Amino acid sequence: MLIEPKILKGFRDFLPGKALKRKNIITILEKTFTSFGFQTIDTPVLEYKEVLLGKGGGDTDKQVYSFKDNGKRDVAMRFDLTVPFARFMALHINELNLPFKRYHIDKVWRGENTQKGRYREFIQCDFDIVGLDNASADFEILQIIHNSFKALEIDNITIKIAHRGIFNNFLANINASDKAVEIMRTVDKISKIGRDKVFDILKDLTDLDSADKILEYIEPGKDFSDTLKKIITMSGGKSESSERLWEVYEFLQKTGIENLFQLDPSITRGLDYYTGIVYETFLNDLPGLGSVCSGGRYNNLASVYTKRELPGVGSSIGLDRLMAGLEELGLLENNNTNNGVIVLNMDKTLLPHYHKIASVIRDSGLACEVYLDSKKMGNQFSFADKKGISYAILCGTEEHSSNTVTLKNLATRENHDKIPLDEAIVLIKKG
Amino acid sequence: MLIEPKILKGFRDFLPGKALKRKNIITILEKTFTSFGFQTIDTPVLEYKEVLLGKGGGDTDKQVYSFKDNGKRDVAMRFDLTVPFARFMALHINELNLPFKRYHIDKVWRGENTQKGRYREFIQCDFDIVGLDNASADFEILQIIHNSFKALEIDNITIKIAHRGIFNNFLANINASDKAVEIMRTVDKISKIGRDKVFDILKDLTDLDSADKILEYIEPGKDFSDTLKKIITMSGGKSESSERLWEVYEFLQKTGIENLFQLDPSITRGLDYYTGIVYETFLNDLPGLGSVCSGGRYNNLASVYTKRELPGVGSSIGLDRLMAGLEELGLLENNNTNNGVIVLNMDKTLLPHYHKIASVIRDSGLACEVYLDSKKMGNQFSFADKKGISYAILCGTEEHSSNTVTLKNLATRENHDKIPLDEAIVLIKKG
Numbered sequence: 122m123l124i125e126p127k128i129l130k131g132f133r134d135f136l137p138g139k140a141l142k143r144k145n146i147i148t149i150l151e152k153t154f155t156s157f158g159f160q161t162i163d164t165p166v167l168e169y170k171e172v173l174l175g176k177g178g179g180d181t182d183k184q185v186y187s188f189k190d191n192g193k194r195d196v197a198m199r200f201d202l203t204v205p206f207a208r209f210m211a212l213h214i215n216e217l218n219l220p221f222k223r224y225h226i227d228k229v230w231r232g233e234n235t236q237k238g239r240y241r242e243f244i245q246c247d248f249d250i251v252g253l254d255n256a257s258a259d260f261e262i263l264q265i266i267h268n269s270f271k272a273l274e275i276d277n278i279t280i281k282i283a284h285r286g287i288f289n290n291f292l293a294n295i296n297a298s299d300k301a302v303e304i305m306r307t308v309d310k311i312s313k314i315g316r317d318k319v320f321d322i323l324k325d326l327t328d329l330d331s332a333d334k335i336l337e338y339i340e341p342g343k344d345f346s347d348t349l350k351k352i353i354t355m356s357g358g359k360s361e362s363s364e365r366l367w368e369v370y371e372f373l374q375k376t377g378i379e380n381l382f383q384l385d386p387s388i389t390r391g392l393d394y395y396t397g398i399v400y401e402t403f404l405n406d407l408p409g410l411g412s413v414c415s416g417g418r419y420n421n422l423a424s425v426y427t428k429r430e431l432p433g434v435g436s437s438i439g440l441d442r443l444m445a446g447l448e449e450l451g452l453l454e455n456n457n458t459n460n461g462v463i464v465l466n467m468d469k470t471l472l473p474h475y476h477k478i479a480s481v482i483r484d485s486g487l488a489c490e491v492y493l494d495s496k497k498m499g500n501q502f503s504f505a506d507k508k509g510i511s512y513a514i515l516c517g518t519e520e521h522s523s524n525t526v527t528l529k530n531l532a533t534r535e536n537h538d539k540i541p542l543d544e545a546i547v548l549i550k551k552g
Numbered sequence: 553m554l555i556e557p558k559i560l561k562g563f564r565d566f567l568p569g570k571a572l573k574r575k576n577i578i579t580i581l582e583k584t585f586t587s588f589g590f591q592t593i594d595t596p597v598l599e600y601k602e603v604l605l606g607k608g609g610g611d612t613d614k615q616v617y618s619f620k621d622n623g624k625r626d627v628a629m630r631f632d633l634t635v636p637f638a639r640f641m642a643l644h645i646n647e648l649n650l651p652f653k654r655y656h657i658d659k660v661w662r663g664e665n666t667q668k669g670r671y672r673e674f675i676q677c678d679f680d681i682v683g684l685d686n687a688s689a690d691f692e693i694l695q696i697i698h699n700s701f702k703a704l705e706i707d708n709i710t711i712k713i714a715h716r717g718i719f720n721n722f723l724a725n726i727n728a729s730d731k732a733v734e735i736m737r738t739v740d741k742i743s744k745i746g747r748d749k750v751f752d753i754l755k756d757l758t759d760l761d762s763a764d765k766i767l768e769y770i771e772p773g774k775d776f777s778d779t780l781k782k783i784i785t786m787s788g789g790k791s792e793s794s795e796r797l798w799e800v801y802e803f804l805q806k807t808g809i810e811n812l813f814q815l816d817p818s819i820t821r822g823l824d825y826y827t828g829i830v831y832e833t834f835l836n837d838l839p840g841l842g843s844v845c846s847g848g849r850y851n852n853l854a855s856v857y858t859k860r861e862l863p864g865v866g867s868s869i870g871l872d873r874l875m876a877g878l879e880e881l882g883l884l885e886n887n888n889t890n891n892g893v894i895v896l897n898m899d900k901t902l903l904p905h906y907h908k909i910a911s912v913i914r915d916s917g918l919a920c921e922v923y924l925d926s927k928k929m930g931n932q933f934s935f936a937d938k939k940g941i942s943y944a945i946l947c948g949t950e951e952h953s954s955n956t957v958t959l960k961n962l963a964t965r966e967n968h969d970k971i972p973l974d975e976a977i978v979l980i981k982k983g
Contacts (some may be wrong), residue, residue: 123601123858134593134595136647137592140593157919158941163574165560166673167673170557172558188617230597264907286958313658427557461589476688491688
């Protein structure tokens with residue numbers, strides 16, 4: 122009896138077209154990260170459960186794939202790349218060159234309820250600078266976000282920035298520090314639940330006047346410096362935090378990339394983890410998609426594992442959400458050309474010759490395959506067409522005896538009859 | 553209380569140096585595979601246990617990481633890339649362009665006993681052609697093995713070939729067909745347990761005379777065609793299998809790559825799975841390492857999941873074993889140069905200018921980072937040195953006011969004082 126070849130809910134196969142698109146995006150990101158001197162690392166998919174979840178475990182716990190291995194160890198599959206990175210830094214701190222700039226692009230797993238754009242297996246693209254607490258590092262992460270989307274040719278984005286330290290000063294100023302975590306989590310939901318609901322929750326958490334002030338605080342002004350001035354005033358004047366944010370803004374201006382950045386004090390990132398600058402990135406045409414690249418500054422990455430203080434700043438691109446967005450915007454179109462070459466199989470007895478031709482073409486730096494089956498020419502052209510191949514080489518007995526080939530441009534159907542192979546390669550490279 | 557940042561036995565972290573080396577090898581393999589028109593796919597790490605292990609489960613079972621997920625489903629982590637590929641083909645056959653050439657490079661997990669070069673998490677590099685049963689396809693996989701090692705600049709290898717069909721004919725000829733599986737598994741162990749022990753086992757399985765003949769059969773002759781003639785005679789004359797092998801050999805000769813290939817009838821690959829040509833690849837300087845690239849022809853990839861017959865041929869490179877071998881041979885030396893550039897931090901107030909310089913250098917196509925900390929110059933040079941950076945840009949107040957930079961070659965310690973940035977970039981690119 123046959124077994125049904127089904128896959129688990131929330132998990133996906135990637136067929137060649139989509140797998141290639143994802144790979145191309147990853148390659149572009151890797152190039153961007155390495156151009157800034159970031160280095161890749163790798164950590165295991167499976168770790169001790171305690172290492173990933175701590176002694177307690179909590180809400181995340183339920184989403185984590187954890188089990189006992191054959192040696193009765195409690196193990197878990199990583200649910201993000203940050204916790205393993207913290208463990209990695211604690212373990213290898215003395216082998217690393219600080220400040221350490223790493224990127225890590227790989228799969229993580231969460232048994233969440235599946236919904237549009239949410240999967241149980243998905244890829245995160247993390248990049249962090251660890252061992253520094255200064256404006257240069259904060260700025261560099263923002264610059265990498267800017268350059269990454271530029272390299273991906275996604276121009277129509279807004280990177281919204283805020284600063285947790287200034288928000289905390291503001292909350293102290295209105296005597297609401299004791300509710301800081303709940304307030305930030307509430308504000309974080311504004312794009313999902315709306316201004317009115319946020320106001321109601323804030324009013325219950327604090328009082329009418331404070332709720333009013335919080336909503337005033339999180340409202341962006343007409344530009345970056347205008348907004349910054351407002352939140353400085355509302356938070357009781359200049360502080361280390363506001364000076365830092367100002368410094369970062371100066372970096373953005375002086376490198377001429379400030380246009381894409383907006384100071385939006387409603388960005389809080391919810392997580393207690395962050396202590397300084399925080400940011401989220403939105404596709405302007407799809408604000409409802411949510412952030413496709415978020416992060417911020419934290420003052421102690423690995424405090425669970427080591428007494429050594431490791432301040433850092435970083436960000437993560439949600440590759441699957443980004444791809445879902447690009448697909449919706451028609452920016453992930455099936456431009457299925459691989460610019461490759463196929464040597465058609467016109468005469469079985471010439472197959473060794475075809476393989477030789479393909480070798481020569483590959484040695485010139487082009488991708489080239491031999492049509493390996495022995496079907497009719499119509500089938501061969503249709504195979505090439507489906508695969509998005511650009512050029513066909515035809516070599517029948519006439520071409521073979523005159524040591525030539527016929528080159529066919531599969532898009533234009535234009536032929537170059539009986540030319541030397543060298544010449545065909547030159548024509549293909551000209552495009 | 554701190555949690556110990558330990559990792560599981562058989563699992564590894566990859567620090568930047570080694571992670572980059574592995575990545576570079578993978579990039580070279582991907583380039584080779586795609587140059588032959590192979591396309592990448594992706595499948596989930598977790599699958600239904602039944603899909604991966606069949607209804608029964610067996611010996612592999614014990615090595616597999618399997619558990620109940622939060623929805624009480626029996627799931628397992630993939631232990632190879634072949635079984636998920638078979639499931640993938642059965643599920644997507646109608647969406648794919650046959651013959652289908654896919655490669656897949658990713659991690660798999662087995663809870664085996666750990667030993668030198670054996671890990672519980674390791675990477676496989678699989679490449680297969682599915683939907684064809686002919687010499688062209690058999691040959692192409694061999695050609696890709698040849699080209700892969702050439703691209704990796706590993707020349708001193710031997711690819712040992714045999715053919716299961718001819719072996720079966722031979723066993724029929726000596727009336728030992730009923731013991732075929734046990735005999736092949738025994739012969740497969742010859743490099744591990746030696747000729748004498750193999751003889752003893754074979755003698756018990758069959759008889760003295762048959763054991764003698766089997767050992768004679770598996771002994772390679774003086775060259776490919778000599779060996780082929782011998783095994784044709786011993787297997788009762790020409791057959792479809794021997795004709796196929798001869799055809800493949802002709803392809804190897806006509807494309808001029810026959811040198812690396814040896815016909816070695818002792819290669820059987822043990823697994824019942826294979827039906828035609830089989831091969832293993834050895835580093836000549838480390839024969840004891842075992843095969844670093846093995847595979848063969850199978851006549852039905854996905855018979856567990858579909859009635860559709862899917863003959864194929866493929867191979868898999870054992871990346872971790874290969875890297876262990878290269879390390880032992882000193883071929884994985886720490887040539888830790890990234891040819892990158894670092895802009896040193898001589899004056900904190902000039903940091904925005906340094907970031908601007910780095911942007912210009914990156915825009916020219918070079919990797920460039922700003923030294924983000926504010927330590928002494930000695931520390932900055934030592935940071936650059938440890939990271940293998942090739943060039944430093946120094947820009948103090950003098951350079952800044954004259955709109956120049958000083959370029960330092962970190963290997964030769966040679967300086968170009970106060971030159972325009974454009975000129976520095978040209979010099980760096982010249983190397």
